[in-house]
Every structure is written in C-alpha cells, then in structure tokens.
Amino acid sequence: MGLFELFQLLIIGLYLCGTVLFLVGTAAENSRLKRLAGFLAVAGFFLHSADIVLVFMQSQNVALNSGATYLSILAWSTLVIYFFFWWRFRLEFMALTALPLALLLFLTSLAFSGIRVVMPQRLTMLFLGLHIGTLVVAMGVLVMGFGAGIAFLHYNKKIKTKAGLKTLGKDTPSLSIFDRVNHLVVAFGFPLYTFGLFSSFVWYWIAPSKQFTWDVMKISSLAVWVIFAFLFHQRMLLGWKGRKPATLMIVVFVAMVVSLLHHTITFRQMP
Amino acid sequence: MNRKIYLIGLNHKTASVDVRERFALSDIENFEQRLDCCDDIRECLVLSTCNRVEIVVVAQGRDADIFDEVYTNWAGACGGPVELLLEHTYQYTGLDAVQHLFTVACSLDSLVMGEPQILGQLKDAYRNAVDSGTARTIVNRLLHKAFSVAKRVRTETSIASSAVSISFAAVELAKKIFGDLEGKCALLVGAGEMAELAATHLMNNGVQSLLIANRTFARAKVLAATMSGHPISFEEMPSRLHEADIVISSTGSPTAVLKAREVRDVLKKRKNRSMFFIDIAVPRDIDPDVNNLDNVYLYDIDDLKEVVEENMSQRQEEAVKALAVVDTETEKFGMWLKSLTLQPTIADMVSSSEDMARKELEKTLRRLGTVDQKTRDALETLVLSISRKVLHEPICFLKRRTQEEDAADRFINIARRMFNLDNEIISPMAHLDRKGISRECSPDDVEAFIEAAKKEQ
Secondary structure, three states: OOHHHHHHHHHHHHHHHHHHHHHHHHHHOOHHHHHHHHHHHHHHHHHHHHHHHHHHHHOHHHHHHEHHHHHHHHHHHHHHHHHHHHHHHOOHHHHHHHHHHHHHHHHHHHHOOOOEOOOOOOOHHHHHHHHHHHHHHHHHHHHHHHHHHHHHHHHHHHHHHOOOHHHOOOOOOOHHHHHHHHHHHHHHHHHHHHHHHHHHHHHHHHOOOOOOOOOHHHHHHHHHHHHHHHHHHHHHHOOOOOHHHHHHHHHHHHHHHHHHHHHHHHHHOOO | OOOEEEEEEEEOOOOOHHHHHHOOOOOHHHHHHHHHHOOOEEEEEEEEOOOEEEEEEEEOOOHHHHHHHHHHHHHHHHOOOHHHHHHHOEEEEHHHHHHHHHHHHOOOOOOOOOOOHHHHHHHHHHHHHHHOOOOOHHHHHHHHHHHHHHHHHHHHOOOOOOOOOHHHHHHHHHHHHHOOOOOOEEEEEOOOHHHHHHHHHHHHOOOOEEEEEEOOHHHHHHHHHHHOOEEEEHHHHHHHHHHOOEEEEOOOOOOOOEOHHHHHHHHHHOOOOOEEEEEOOOOOOEOHHHHHOOOEEEEEHHHHHHHHHHHHHHHHHHHHHHHHHHHHHHHHHHHHHHHHHHHHHHHHHHHHHHHHHHHHHHHHHHHHOOOOHHHHHHHHHHHHHHHHHHHHHHHHHHHHHOOOOOOHHHHHHHHHHHOOOOOOOOOOOOOOOHHHOOOOOOHHHHHHHHHHHHHHO
C-alpha cells in the first residue's frame, strides 16, 4: 500500500468516525462525543490538506487534469467553511451537514478518479482560479447555507407549532443565528457563484479556438444562477428574512448539486 | 469512638409554613457558637431559608445525646417546644446525612426542583460557619464536595436547563428566537403582575428598552418609573409597535387588541425582523392568526403553561440521573471518611517507626565514633527512608481493608496492637497460656527468633 492509499484510508476513517460520533453524540446529547468527533474531523482535515499538497507536488498537470482533485478540494473547502462558521458563530451542529458531505465528496473523488478534465491550453491558471476556484468555494459556502436552512425550518416549525420544544436544548443556536448564516451565505455565495459562472463565459469569449454555444450544462448553470439571483435580490434589497430565504437556499443548493452531477457526467463523456 | 456526621432538619415536605417560620434560625452565628460549645460536638453548620432548616454537626458521642443536644438548642433559640420540632423534622447520620446534604445542594430536594438559589444559600451558610470557626476538617470537606457535586449535576444533567415559571419560560423562548437579547426592545401592553414579572426578567437578560402602554397613562408612568421604561399612551401603541421585538400583552380587554392585519403592516415597517408576542391576558389580547405570519411567534398563557409543564417533567427525568451522581459521590465521600479514621493510626505508625530508626542511628553513630555532619545527614536520610518504606505495604493493606464494610475499626485495632501504638504495657508472659506456648517475648528472644527463621529459610 502506497503513501497515498494509506493517507486516503486514514482520511476516510477519520471523517467516517467523526460523522458517526457526531450523529451519535447529537442523538444522545453527549457533548464529549461531539467534541471527540470535532477532533477527529480536524485531524482528518489536516491529513486531507497534506494529501492535496502531495498530489500537487507529485505532478501539477496530472492533478489539474484529474476530476478527483476538484472533488477532493470541494470536500476540503466544505470543511474550511464549516470550521469558519464553527469558530465565528459556534454553529457546531452544522457538522451534521458538513461532515457527511465532506466524507461523501471525498469518497466520490476516489470513485471518480478516472474522470479526466480537459484543460484548455491557454489561460489555464486564470480559468482554474476564477471558474473552478470560485465555484468550489461557493459550493462550500452553500453547504452551510443548506444546513442552516434546514435547521431554521425545523426549529421554526417547532417554535411556531409549540410541539417538541423539549428537544430544543440549551446549546441549540437561536433562529436569528441560522438566519444570519443564510444572510452571509447569500451575501458571499452569490457574488462568488456569479464570478465563477461568468468567468467561464468570458473565457469562451477570449479563447480563440473556442466557440460559445448554449448546451444543457450552460443552461442548467444559468438557471441556478437565476434562482440564486432572485434570492439575492429578495434578501438583500427587499429584506426577506426567516422561512422564505431558508427554503429558497435549500432549492438553490439542490439545484446546484444537480447541476454539479450533470457536469460530472458530462466530464465522464469527454474523450 | 469516631467522629460522625449528623444532620437534623425540616423542609417544605415535613413542615407547614407556620412551623417553618417558627423554627427558622435568624441569629445563625450565635446558634453555631452555642452548638460548638457542647461537649460532644466538634463542628457544625446551619442553613436556614424560607423553605428549610438544615443543621449539620460533626460529633463524637452517643447518637441520642447528640440529637438531644441539637434539639434542645434549636428549640431554645426559637422559643418553641421540642415536641413540635421532633414531629416535623428528619434526622440523618453518617452517609445518609452526606447524601441528604448533596441532594439539597443539587436542588433535588427543593420546592422547585433544579432552582439555583439553594446552592448560593448553602455557600453563604458555609461562609458563616467558616467565619464563626465552627467549620473544620470534615465540614470543610463535606461542603466543598457538596458544591462540586452540585456543579457536576448541573453540567452532566439538564436539571436546571429549562424554565419552570411562566415568566422565565417567556424569556427562554425569546432567547430561542433572538439569541442574545442585548439591544432588543420590549413593549408591555397593559400592566398585569405576570407581564410585569416577565418584563423584569427580559430586562435582566439584556433587553435594552421597555415601552409601557396602558389605558391609564398615569399607571404606565408609575410602572415606567419603577422599571426604567418609557410610558406611551394606549392610542400611540399601534404606531410604536414596529419598534418592539418582544410584545407582552396583559390587558383586561374583552376583544383582541392586536389583529393579524395590523401586525402584517408592522412587519413590513420592520423589514421582516422577527417579533415575539407573549399574550398573558384572558381573554386573549392578540389575534391567534398572528402566529401564521412569517417571522412572528405568538405564545398565549396556555402555551406557556404547557412549556412549563413539559420542562417540569423533563426535570423529573433528569433527577434520576442526578441522584445516581449523588450516590456515587456519597460513596466516594464515605471512602474519604474511612480514610480519615485511619489517618491517626498511619501517623502513629510512621512516627513510631521513625523514632525507632533514630534510636538505632544514635546507637550506630556512638559505635562509629566521630562522624562528619554530611555522613551523619546521609545516614539519617537512609534510616528514615527505610523506616517509611517498610511501612508502605502495611499502610496499603490497611487502606484497602478499612474500605470494607464494618472492617475499619477491626483492622485499625489490629494494627495499633501489632505496632503497639498505644504503648500498652504487655507482660512478657501474655497469651502464653494459649495453645501451650512456652516461649517468652523479650527483645533478645525476638532477635533470636528472627535469626532462627532466617536460617530455616
């Protein structure tokens, strides 16, 4: 077994243990288990960071041409953003979304290691930086928005209907915190997504060998952008708060995941 | 005879309010001093609140005498008959007393289970006992342990996590919606007692400004002065409603004071910022449809009562976990108490062994003649170290065996006799009639016995 395989197994083990322990800790209201899950996630994250660095050190071209790298970076970004929200808003329980998703993305990156990403010859780094980079970060941000949205709807229903208030522990963040996360995700996520999406259109425009044509991939990405733009407008300009932006955030996230899956399938079909 | 912990007390379960009033101790310091002067009592501590009186004493003597002493003093201090006191009090001794005190400290025996005040009252009582010099080794340790058990119970169980009064439940719910209440504005519509209490709790939890609207403006002004709020006229209330994050309503109006349509308009003005309505009035002041609006949460008196009942039942469930913690900690304290019984014996064993080592060292030094100070110190360290090391195993054995049920006294007695720690004068011929042994027990005989035993090995 090589160093990479060992690393990957360790990362999977740590993420898996972290996820399971956090789920059990949440169900059993055991803060020690949750803390332990946090430590395991942090350990997995450090190994994951080392793994990405090693992949790029081995061969930058191979790394950039492999679809697995992007999914791995996406998993890594999800955790970076989760750690930020954990540190800033004490939203520990967002691990319920972030940890399983990071694990799933990491596993997917291994399963789809055969996918070859055809990199453009010119402006490669600019394309990577603007298009892929911003979209990966936007996706990570949206994961948090998705988690906060689900949590908001769940707890909002409980408080509205007065049913099951007992399960709202003293450590459960308030509705205003979830709404604030939604606000931040919309405020930062939308510009990032816009930048990522339109940078690819610009690239089509400036690359001499490329011709821009509308296809399902571009239309689906644009459709996601339109929904996200609507959410951005309603939230930032009309002052939407609470249930509606939370619901729409979930819609945007799901649409983005579908679009991402579609992209993955399209990449697989490439020669 | 060893020192023992006694606890005598009365509480809301054993005594009615008039009995509790009659036997509440006001001059605790004086009472503790008086108890401390009693022959058998070594330490004492008194806790006296509106719901309970707990008298903890550490004493050495007959149980009946000690209880008598406490009852006489207590009845004397309160000017009541001892018989009445006997009728309404409970008595605990030893570990039962420890367990009861831990239960009290954890607020498991309180009228409102899990309430935090009792721990503060116990801390005050302990401070008084320390100041009057009646808390010594055992009471000190007992109270420190009681505080740590209470802390453990609070962190490991949810005994105190949920509100069990209407006003606190309202504050807790507000926190679930807004998080930090810092900088929030509350509006009091009407001036009922419960609404006033809820508003006070909200202010204590960070609510920055309070608007008070009442049909009688003068009443609103008086209330505003006492609660540092701003009075507004009842007619002005709809136009100021958008300023309020939390609205507490308790008017005597037979119809709804606030309609869903009005609140919808207010929400627009507030740019959809959340609002929390607490309707304590009967009949209700706020249209129930208000709760159907987004970002608006409405709780009426029945909803709040339900929350309180749910929280109470949750506390009952948590009490089972808390009692398990109390049991474990009581057992640990019992071990410490037992080790306390052993401490004088260990001290005597070490001191006797060191005396012996020093005597032998003196003999050796006399034989050696002139010895420099450095060598003398080194030899002294050596003999003292050996004298202590030799005792390690016997001490460990005693520590283990004295933890066994009812074994402490027996093993301590054996150890004391074995090492002759009480300097008993034993005749050289003692016990020789048993099993027909005819050997004597002088120091020379013992030496000869050791030599013979070594050879046989």
